[in-house]
Amino acid sequence: MNRRLNLARDLISDRRRFFLQSAAWSIVPYISQILPSVVLAAPSFSSNPFTLGVASGDPSSDGFVIWTRLAPDPTDGGGMPPEVIPVQWSIANDDKMKDVVQSGATVATPQLGHSVHVEVAGLKPDHWYFYQFRCGDAESRVGRTRTFPAATVMPDKLKFAFASCQSWEQGFYTGYQHMLKDDLDLVVHLGDYIYEYGGKEKKPRKHIGNEINSLVDYRNRYAQYRTDEHLQSMHAQCPWLVVWDDHEVDNNYCSDISEEHSFDKDLFLLRRANAYQAFYEMMPLRRSSLPKGPDSQIYRSIPFGQLANFHMLDTRQYRSDQPNGDGNKPLTDEVFNPQATMLGIEQERWLCRELIASTGAWNVLGQQVMMARVDRMEGEPTAFSMDQWAGYDVPRRRLLSFLEERQVPNPIVLTGDIHSNWVNDLKVDFNYPDSKTIATEFVCTSISSGGNGIDRTKNHAHILAENPFVKFQNSQRGYTRCEVTPNQWKADYQVLDYVETLGSPIKTRASFLVESGHPGAQLQS
Numbered sequence: 001m002n003r004r005l006n007l008a009r010d011l012i013s014d015r016r017r018f019f020l021q022s023a024a025w026s027i028v029p030y031i032s033q034i035l036p037s038v039v040l041a042a043p044s045f046s047s048n049p050f051t052l053g054v055a056s057g058d059p060s061s062d063g064f065v066i067w068t069r070l071a072p073d074p075t076d077g078g079g080m081p082p083e084v085i086p087v088q089w090s091i092a093n094d095d096k097m098k099d100v101v102q103s104g105a106t107v108a109t110p111q112l113g114h115s116v117h118v119e120v121a122g123l124k125p126d127h128w129y130f131y132q133f134r135c136g137d138a139e140s141r142v143g144r145t146r147t148f149p150a151a152t153v154m155p156d157k158l159k160f161a162f163a164s165c166q167s168w169e170q171g172f173y174t175g176y177q178h179m180l181k182d183d184l185d186l187v188v189h190l191g192d193y194i195y196e197y198g199g200k201e202k203k204p205r206k207h208i209g210n211e212i213n214s215l216v217d218y219r220n221r222y223a224q225y226r227t228d229e230h231l232q233s234m235h236a237q238c239p240w241l242v243v244w245d246d247h248e249v250d251n252n253y254c255s256d257i258s259e260e261h262s263f264d265k266d267l268f269l270l271r272r273a274n275a276y277q278a279f280y281e282m283m284p285l286r287r288s289s290l291p292k293g294p295d296s297q298i299y300r301s302i303p304f305g306q307l308a309n310f311h312m313l314d315t316r317q318y319r320s321d322q323p324n325g326d327g328n329k330p331l332t333d334e335v336f337n338p339q340a341t342m343l344g345i346e347q348e349r350w351l352c353r354e355l356i357a358s359t360g361a362w363n364v365l366g367q368q369v370m371m372a373r374v375d376r377m378e379g380e381p382t383a384f385s386m387d388q389w390a391g392y393d394v395p396r397r398r399l400l401s402f403l404e405e406r407q408v409p410n411p412i413v414l415t416g417d418i419h420s421n422w423v424n425d426l427k428v429d430f431n432y433p434d435s436k437t438i439a440t441e442f443v444c445t446s447i448s449s450g451g452n453g454i455d456r457t458k459n460h461a462h463i464l465a466e467n468p469f470v471k472f473q474n475s476q477r478g479y480t481r482c483e484v485t486p487n488q489w490k491a492d493y494q495v496l497d498y499v500e501t502l503g504s505p506i507k508t509r510a511s512f513l514v515e516s517g518h519p520g521a522q523l524q525s
């Protein structure tokens with residue numbers, strides 16, 4: 001009860017801040033007109049303002065977003081004065097930043113936590129670049145990023161990794177330490193980048209403060225995570241495509257419904273506005289994802305030439321409530337509710353349009369919750385996760401039927417959320433295991449959530465026996481690395497022995513192949 005009261009009090013004080021922010025956002029497009037009178041010229045720093053490093057993301061064939069945030073005191077509000085601060089940026093062909101090909105100036109505003117998002121354009125396609133920020137007498141580290149191939153080109157190869165779920169408290173980011181050596185074109189992050197919970201004792205690391213609610217809370221939490229050297233280095237290494245899952249706001253929330261169902265929806269939307277704003281501030285996202293109050297569009301398509309088209313999805317902001325009160329339950333009538341939605345009407349229509357128009361040889365759905373309908377209980381009764389697509393049977397069938405009927409080329413579903421590795425053949429009707437496989441689902445485990453992990457949990461054997469479309473399941477920590485060519489998709493499941501202490505080695509636990517035109521994964525011997 002105390003926690004609830006504290007939460008309400010924090011949120012009510014946030015309501016005032018929220019309206020102030022709404023007003024502030026409305027001036028952002030006009031900021032260049034007022035610059036001369038408000039910009040703090042050539043600031044001087046007594047400590048490094050670039051403590052959170054640099055990042056890049058959402059590449060196009062002629063550019064990308066480069067990101068940083070000024071925060072000399074990152075986990076305690078940032079430590080910046082409430083001023084508009086000029087920031088210079090440059091793009092070069094070399095890591096010494098000698099051969100500069102483009103440069104410019106922008107501003108870091110207090111309204112957006114002194115974050116900096118520059119959408120660079122006019123560069124060469126399919127090309128690696130380096131970038132750096134400068135502010136007064138301070139310089140950021142140099143980041144490395146790339147443009148994607150032109151839309152008319154079929155690239156030979158794409159090498160990327162996807163990852164999710166990086167609870168600060170439950171382990172170290174050794175996965176990123178190894179990923180750094182993988183020579184990747186791209187990282188795809190499927191959410192649970194932060195967790196909202198308050199700090200607990202006797203964990204490998206400890207969250208600062210209580211459960212987060214206010215904008216400052218969320219900013220501090222992201223900053224704490226981003227102080228990790230391996231995470232920061234991986235952001236500086238190559239571009240990322242990011243989407244959120246639930247813990248960027250609140251465990252298992254749905255649209256305006258908190259995990260605690262009785263919680264006031266307006267207050268929850270205020271919390272969501274804080275969370276979405278902090279996400280935008282900390283991620284290399286384009287201006288199209290700038291939040292408007294409690295809403296932010298992060299679904300988008302990003303093509304890698306004609307080789308792969310990444311359709312990044314949001315299964316949290318628009319979905320209907322989980323049926324049967326969430327949890328693992330049998331498939332009751334509620335699961336077959338024709339009104340239920342996972343993506344919301346607009347996003348689902350957008351996705352269908354994108355899939356029809358796509359020229360990608362591989363069509364990737366980068367999303368959060370498992371699409372395969374997995375029975376988790378041995379024998380009777382059955383139990384399916386109501387938070388996953390299994391709980392949303394009508395929209396799940398509609399999407400998979402669409403992929404089949406429209407013959408969308410090579411659909412690949414990338415999933416996070418559940419802190420375990422899976423490879424699944426996706427069917428319209430899982431009641432008929434021999435029915436046609438429509439798409440292949442690769443589920444990556446967590447970077448750190450869940451602690452050390454284990455190769456096989458005690459229900460491993462019955463999951464494989466009762467769900468014949470599941471080709472692989474493993475519960476260690478790590479990430480999945482993919483090598484994609486026009487003819488073949490290869491997924492390497494990279495697993496760590498432990499994450500609760502530093503220094504674990506990594507190994508490829510299993511590799512799976514999908515041949516173009518033949519949905520379904522084959523274990524590579």
Ligand SMILES: [Fe+2]
Pocket residue numbers: 165166192247417418419449
């Ligand atoms: Fe998670």
